[in-house]
Amino acid sequence: MTVNPKEMSPYGIVLDLDIEGAVRGRLKNKTFVVKDIIDLEGYITGGGSPDWRAKQSPAVATAPVVKQLLEAGAWLKGKSCSDELACSLDGINPFFGTPLNTQLPDRIPGGSSSGSASAVAAGIVDFALGTDTVGSVRVPASYCGIYGFRPTHGIVSTRGVMPLGPSFDTVGWFACNAELLCAVGCVLIETRYGAGQVEKLGVLTSAFDLLAAEVAEPLKQHVDEMKRLFKSSSDIKLSRYSLDMAAAIFNIIRGCESWRIYGDWLQQAKPQLSEMVQARLSDGSHISPGEEAVAREAHHQLSDFIEELVAHAGVLCLPTTWTLPPEQSATPQALAENRMRNVLLTSLATIAGLPQVSLPVEIKPSVKMGLSLIGSRGTDLQLLDLAVMLEREHVSLGHMAPY
Amino acid sequence: MTVNPKEMSPYGIVLDLDIEGAVRGRLKNKTFVVKDIIDLEGYITGGGSPDWRAKQSPAVATAPVVKQLLEAGAWLKGKSCSDELACSLDGINPFFGTPLNTQLPDRIPGGSSSGSASAVAAGIVDFALGTDTVGSVRVPASYCGIYGFRPTHGIVSTRGVMPLGPSFDTVGWFACNAELLCAVGCVLIETRYGAGQVEKLGVLTSAFDLLAAEVAEPLKQHVDEMKRLFKSSSDIKLSRYSLDMAAAIFNIIRGCESWRIYGDWLQQAKPQLSEMVQARLSDGSHISPGEEAVAREAHHQLSDFIEELVAHAGVLCLPTTWTLPPEQSATPQALAENRMRNVLLTSLATIAGLPQVSLPVEIKPSVKMGLSLIGSRGTDLQLLDLAVMLEREHVSLGHMAPY
Numbered sequence: 001m002t003v004n005p006k007e008m009s010p011y012g013i014v015l016d017l018d019i020e021g022a023v024r025g026r027l028k029n030k031t032f033v034v035k036d037i038i039d040l041e042g043y044i045t046g047g048g049s050p051d052w053r054a055k056q057s058p059a060v061a062t063a064p065v066v067k068q069l070l071e072a073g074a075w076l077k078g079k080s081c082s083d084e085l086a087c088s089l090d091g092i093n094p095f096f097g098t099p100l101n102t103q104l105p106d107r108i109p110g111g112s113s114s115g116s117a118s119a120v121a122a123g124i125v126d127f128a129l130g131t132d133t134v135g136s137v138r139v140p141a142s143y144c145g146i147y148g149f150r151p152t153h154g155i156v157s158t159r160g161v162m163p164l165g166p167s168f169d170t171v172g173w174f175a176c177n178a179e180l181l182c183a184v185g186c187v188l189i190e191t192r193y194g195a196g197q198v199e200k201l202g203v204l205t206s207a208f209d210l211l212a213a214e215v216a217e218p219l220k221q222h223v224d225e226m227k228r229l230f231k232s233s234s235d236i237k238l239s240r241y242s243l244d245m246a247a248a249i250f251n252i253i254r255g256c257e258s259w260r261i262y263g264d265w266l267q268q269a270k271p272q273l274s275e276m277v278q279a280r281l282s283d284g285s286h287i288s289p290g291e292e293a294v295a296r297e298a299h300h301q302l303s304d305f306i307e308e309l310v311a312h313a314g315v316l317c318l319p320t321t322w323t324l325p326p327e328q329s330a331t332p333q334a335l336a337e338n339r340m341r342n343v344l345l346t347s348l349a350t351i352a353g354l355p356q357v358s359l360p361v362e363i364k365p366s367v368k369m370g371l372s373l374i375g376s377r378g379t380d381l382q383l384l385d386l387a388v389m390l391e392r393e394h395v396s397l398g399h400m401a402p403y
Numbered sequence: 404m405t406v407n408p409k410e411m412s413p414y415g416i417v418l419d420l421d422i423e424g425a426v427r428g429r430l431k432n433k434t435f436v437v438k439d440i441i442d443l444e445g446y447i448t449g450g451g452s453p454d455w456r457a458k459q460s461p462a463v464a465t466a467p468v469v470k471q472l473l474e475a476g477a478w479l480k481g482k483s484c485s486d487e488l489a490c491s492l493d494g495i496n497p498f499f500g501t502p503l504n505t506q507l508p509d510r511i512p513g514g515s516s517s518g519s520a521s522a523v524a525a526g527i528v529d530f531a532l533g534t535d536t537v538g539s540v541r542v543p544a545s546y547c548g549i550y551g552f553r554p555t556h557g558i559v560s561t562r563g564v565m566p567l568g569p570s571f572d573t574v575g576w577f578a579c580n581a582e583l584l585c586a587v588g589c590v591l592i593e594t595r596y597g598a599g600q601v602e603k604l605g606v607l608t609s610a611f612d613l614l615a616a617e618v619a620e621p622l623k624q625h626v627d628e629m630k631r632l633f634k635s636s637s638d639i640k641l642s643r644y645s646l647d648m649a650a651a652i653f654n655i656i657r658g659c660e661s662w663r664i665y666g667d668w669l670q671q672a673k674p675q676l677s678e679m680v681q682a683r684l685s686d687g688s689h690i691s692p693g694e695e696a697v698a699r700e701a702h703h704q705l706s707d708f709i710e711e712l713v714a715h716a717g718v719l720c721l722p723t724t725w726t727l728p729p730e731q732s733a734t735p736q737a738l739a740e741n742r743m744r745n746v747l748l749t750s751l752a753t754i755a756g757l758p759q760v761s762l763p764v765e766i767k768p769s770v771k772m773g774l775s776l777i778g779s780r781g782t783d784l785q786l787l788d789l790a791v792m793l794e795r796e797h798v799s800l801g802h803m804a805p806y
Contacts, residue, residue, distance in 0.1 A: 205689075206689065237689045237690070237691060238689075238691070238694065239654075239655055239658065239686065239689050239690045239694060241651045241654040241655045241658065241686070241690075241698075242651070242655065242690075242694050242697070242698075244647060244650070244651035244654070245648060245651035245652065245655070245697075245698070245701070247647070248644045248645070248647035248648035248651055249648065251642075251644040251647070252642055252644045252645065252648070255642065255644065283642065283644070286608075286609065286640045286641075286642050287640070287642045287644075287645075288640060288641070290708050290711065290712075291641060291642060291645050291708060293704075293708075294645070294648075294701070294704045294705050294708045295644075295645075295648070297700070297701070297704050298648070298697070298700070298701040298704065298705075301696075301697045301700050301701065302697050302701075305693050305694060305696075305697045308693065309693075
């Protein structure tokens, strides 16, 4: 690669800033960074790609989601590294490097919101904004051992945010503790339109069947502990094949949308991009309108079905990722296989547009990974409240390190 | 395994018979075997499973498809080994053994119509009946280097044939040359309701992208030769993700149907079955009615789409299997991965209920694999005529060994 990228700090900060928020507010004195696909007035939104960056003018407005945080008193410390065009789950950017995964320094941090996760996990900032289309917050949250949240589709503004697949794009966030994760939610989510307290836990058994042997037992023990904190729990049946179907539908629709957004640029500018990102952004060039229509019809059907499934379950518990992060030295093929397995887990909330919180639970000494809860549409704040309650109980049980 | 299976010949014959057909007819003096999931009056249909066999009475009638062949003068020489309950693509039966793949003796023959393929490839009989739900004729035809045909769904009677997934089940057949493959079709298919001559070839590029490196080049050379035999040819775009979707939809519906058929037996009789077959037959026990309904709706949509795609293409050319057969010593995991990749290719015709012919083409000296053509609904006889024409041209070009 011949371009000269902007320097990145070890923890994924690509631009240092120091913008103080309002003098008072719920997030007063809390520091944060935003993924560099989110607009900040006067700054170029780099999108993790030097060739993309080179063609952009400084943003004319700050994204509403950032404004909301500043108005709540939070303190913006910088912009964080994104995988190229937010199009990966690995956190490997060939131009900027790979932000450090502080809990497993030889492993990838996950992406595409890699810098946001790295900076939060390292304690550089208190929280961070990322984006999540099919796991770009959830996967790095799991890999770096921190909290991550993907909201109900449409509930948090995506204005001023570079799109990848608008049918699925969300702005999500990371924090080192559930209290703060929840506080950010209270600032960004104005409507609380879901039902009341969550009392039922549904365990998605087919998702746990996908776990690597190394993490299966410890994660299931956490689920057993968690069950005791709910009034009732049940095993929820959903075939592995429906997870396959969700992933396929997502891939078709996201592919078409990305191609409509970036196809002209790819064909005309012939930007330097990693081979994998180039291929994924070009997926849609091979998809016909008829094929997309089939996937969109199936999307509606499957989305409704998953929504009912979650409504029936209460909250749906599943692993965030199928195992711990791969080593940085993993082959492209191993990384592709790893992403594919993760997408089986992440596409469920993505297809249905449902909120999902990833809770870091200890798998072995000093190593955490994500255990996730998916809630019904619009129950984002209840889900975040639940995370706070679970953290409190879990810490008191000695299963989760307090921060 | 403690049961005592019936002996099997090296070429997959589990029952020797000698039933002469009518004194005259199109198939006079042509010998054949039928897969042991097809009824023959007075004989137990074994289904490849000793525990299944033990509970059965002799069949009270011969399946119409066998009667038609006998009435056309063909000579029934026996019943051939099936994978347990026709539920695999490997051709490994733990009770009967693995029929020999004469062209690659250390490799699996493919299944579930393993004995039928093995016997034809070895020259023991001229042709054989198998069944094909998602490749049980096509895969062993490719692996053993012979011709195989899956008809339009519903066009050939499946009465008296053990079901696996009735939405997709077909009776298909094998032969060592296209002439005979076609002659069997003329006997079994009474209606010729499709359009006239096929003049256009559509090459399904995403299917060729799935090929293993070892076979990709030789197979593509055969496609290039084949193109010259058509008036026009084009590349047909269909995303890999739609192949994923087809496979997922198939797995859900087939799973539900198999469970409705065999679930009681599995739960009550607790038969001895290989772990993989037990798992696949039980897939449906984890699938809810709502989940099945989503898949069935998607099935209709995708089926219509594929039908239009093929109508537009003329005939659609794709590899039958993604590579040569695995070694018999392959691990269960490697076999599972191999089946999964093959199902991406075989599920297209299965989902749309379309006819597919697999033509053996030389990949390296003395080793053939299948190159497939999918035709429009009801054009079975045109597709078989086309196979005859292609064999003739291909032999004259020196690319296909005459028999």
